[in-house]
Each structure stands twice: as C-alpha cells, then as structure tokens.
Amino acid sequence: MDKPHIFIARPMPHWLIEKLEQEATVDVWNKNEAVPEEELIRRTEEADGLFCTVSEAVTRNVIEQAPRLKVIATMAVGYNNIDLEAARENKIKVGHTPGVLTETTADLTFALLMAAARRLPEAMDTIRNNEWGSWAPFAFTGQDIYGATLGIIGMGRIGEAVAKRAAGFDMNILYHNRSRKREAEERVGAVYTELDELLGQADFVCVLAPATPETEKLIDAEAFRKMKKTAVFINSSRGATVDEPALIDALREGEIFGAGLDVFENEPIGADHPLVSLSNVVVLPHIGSASEKTRRQMADITADHILQGLKGEPLTHEVPET
Numbered sequence: 001m002d003k004p005h006i007f008i009a010r011p012m013p014h015w016l017i018e019k020l021e022q023e024a025t026v027d028v029w030n031k032n033e034a035v036p037e038e039e040l041i042r043r044t045e046e047a048d049g050l051f052c053t054v055s056e057a058v059t060r061n062v063i064e065q066a067p068r069l070k071v072i073a074t075m076a077v078g079y080n081n082i083d084l085e086a087a088r089e090n091k092i093k094v095g096h097t098p099g100v101l102t103e104t105t106a107d108l109t110f111a112l113l114m115a116a117a118r119r120l121p122e123a124m125d126t127i128r129n130n131e132w133g134s135w136a137p138f139a140f141t142g143q144d145i146y147g148a149t150l151g152i153i154g155m156g157r158i159g160e161a162v163a164k165r166a167a168g169f170d171m172n173i174l175y176h177n178r179s180r181k182r183e184a185e186e187r188v189g190a191v192y193t194e195l196d197e198l199l200g201q202a203d204f205v206c207v208l209a210p211a212t213p214e215t216e217k218l219i220d221a222e223a224f225r226k227m228k229k230t231a232v233f234i235n236s237s238r239g240a241t242v243d244e245p246a247l248i249d250a251l252r253e254g255e256i257f258g259a260g261l262d263v264f265e266n267e268p269i270g271a272d273h274p275l276v277s278l279s280n281v282v283v284l285p286h287i288g289s290a291s292e293k294t295r296r297q298m299a300d301i302t303a304d305h306i307l308q309g310l311k312g313e314p315l316t317h318e319v320p321e322t
C-alpha cells in the first residue's frame with residue numbers, strides 16, 4: 001500500500017521531517033511566509049495530513065479540494081485560521097497545541113506590558129540615535145507596574161499565567177470571561193468584573209481571549225474611550241479582537257498612554273504600518289510562544305497529531321467542539 005502523504009507549510013528541522021518520513025512521504029513549503037491559498041490547494045489536494053501554522057488560511061475551499069485529508073494539525077493553540085465546520089463535515093480531525101506554550105506566552109505578554117509601560121524601545125532608540133544628552137528629570141517617564149491594576153480579558157490558561165506574574169508585582173487583578181473562573185480567583189486573587197468596569201478601572205488592559213465571531217473588534221473606539229488616559233493596552237491574542245483604526249486613533253489622540261502588541265489585524269505588518277511609527281507603541285512580530293524549547297515541543301506535538309490522525313487514532317489535543 002502507498003505511504004500516506006503530508007504537506008508541511010513551513011521549513012522544519014531535520015529531526016521532525018525524519019520522524020514523519022518514517023510513516024509518510026513529506027512535502028515541505030521551504031519559505032518562512034504563509035502559503036498562498038492557491039498553492040495550499042495545490043499542495044494539499046493529494047495530502048492525507050496538513051501541518052500548518054497560524055498564518056495559513058485553511059478555508060472551506062482548501063478543505064473541500066483535499067479529498068484524502070484526514071488530519072489538520074496546527075503548530076499553535078489558536079485555530080481561528082481553520083474552517084472547523086468544513087473540517088467536521090469532511091470528517092477531518094483538527095489538532096492544536098494548548099498548554100505547552102502557556103508560560104512562554106505569558107512571559108512575553110508580561111514583557112510587552114513592562115516594555116510599553118516603561119517606554120523601553122523608545123528609550124533604547126535614544127542611545128541608538130546618539131541622542132542621550134544627560135540624566136533628565138522627566139525624560140521617558142512611564143507608568144508604574146508595581147501595585148497597579150491589571151485587567152485581563154480572557155482568563156484562560158495564558159491569562160491565568162499572566163495573572164500569576166502580576167501577583168508577584170502586587171498588582172490588583174481584574175478579569176472578564178464569558179463565565180467566572182472561581183479556581184483562578186482563588187489561585188491568583190483575581191476579581192471577576194463586567195467588561196465596562198474592567199475597562200474603566202484597569203491601568204493595564206490585556207486581551208487574551210481567542211479570535212471568534214463574538215470577540216471580533218471587542219475592543220473598539222468606545223472601549224478605548226472607557227479606558228483611563230494613563231492606561232496601557234496589551235494584545236497578544238489575535239489582531240481580530242481589536243478595531244485597529246480605533247486603536248491608532250486612541251494612541252494618537254492620547255486617549256490611552258500606550259500599547260504593547262504582538263498581533264495585528266493583517267500579519268505580517270511592514271515598517272510603513274501606522275502603528276510602527278507611533279512612539280507610544282511596542283510592536284512585535286507575533287513571537288508569543290517563541291522560545292527554542294517551546295517551539296520544539298509545539299512542533300513535536302503537531303507531528304504527533306499528524307501521525308495519530310493518519311492512523312485514525314484520537315489526537316492528544318483535538319480542538320474543542322464549539
């Protein structure tokens with residue numbers, strides 16, 4: 001019998017390809033950029049397994065033109081780029097990587113919070129540009145982190161890990177979810193609030209809810225108006241949760257103090273993106289889970305999901321039913 005066939009949508013290390021080649025033939029997209037839809041259709045039409053990332057739009061169009069496909073495994077916890085309904089209709093299993101990246105992403109989210117609050121990139125540019133004159137009493141004054149109020153929208157795995165870090169800074173922690181998470185309240189001393197109350201009280205507003213139809217542009221112009229003028233907005237979930245033009249206006253007009261962003265409405269963004277030229281914004285290229293250890297583990301789990309799917313076995317982390 002012919003070996004099954006796998007398409008991997010990114011360059012991957014040899015050990016991972018060799019692991020998959022023991023069971024299948026493997027085709028790899030050798031560019032570090034999203035596979036365009038037409039190419040994705042072409043490369044998956046004969047595939048039994050698709051190994052993808054956050055950047056591929058795995059649409060109904062792609063899925064319906066891949067009659068052999070049994071498993072889609074994304075090297076990410078978020079799966080908003082995959083048409084789950086089309087996958088279910090076509091009896092394709094979908095796997096993701098929850099848990100393994102939680103602490104690494106929480107580290108990055110807290111780093112963004114600190115960098116934006118204390119204006120680190122802006123201050124560093126002063127030295128890079130040879131503009132540091134002397135110690136100046138009111139140069140680069142930012143917002144205090146210690147003892148401030150953190151509002152987390154989406155108190156899931158990563159939200160709670162961020163709250164744990166915040167507790168070490170004696171922060172007051174507010175959170176908003178669709179449902180209360182009483183265990184988290186006990187573990188990190190977080191207080192459940194309605195969204196509007198959180199927006200009005202928080203010194204730091206941090207979005208960690210997934211991109212869903214319900215969270216699309218959840219943070220809009222009105223939400224920014226409700227925030228303190230000294231508030232710092234942090235987004236390391238997905239760009240779709242924020243109305244980006246409204247964020248740009250809020251930053252330009254001083255409705256909020258600053259922002260730390262790891263994700264954007266349309267990724268990648270370039271140097272000409274309006275958010276990049278704003279001095280009160282820290283921008284990162286979607287690197288939340290990017291530690292060497294975590295990315296290796298995510299790749300390995302994703303490869304396991306592919307192999308499990310090819311054998312018709314349950315996936316270790318199948319995406320939850322919605």
Ligand SMILES: NC(=O)C1=CN([C@@H]2O[C@H](COP(=O)(O)OP(=O)(O)OC[C@H]3O[C@@H](n4cnc5c(N)ncnc54)[C@H](OP(=O)(O)O)[C@@H]3O)[C@@H](O)[C@H]2O)C=CC1
Binds near residue numbers: 098101180238262287
């Ligand atoms: N920047 C990066 O590199 C990374 C980004 N991410 C992003 O972080 C997200 C969260 O990951 P993780 O913590 O593991 O996921 P979880 O599923 O553990 O947490 C998500 C939380 O969001 C809450 N939520 C869902 N819908 C809403 C809503 N409409 N309003 C308010 N809260 C909501 C959920 O609670 P409830 O159901 O009660 O509402 C849940 O507690 C991922 O989906 C991904 O988009 C993840 C990893 C890396």
Ligand SMILES: O=CC(=O)O
Binds near residue numbers: 054077079101
């Ligand atoms: O954005 C990354 C993810 O794991 O989701």
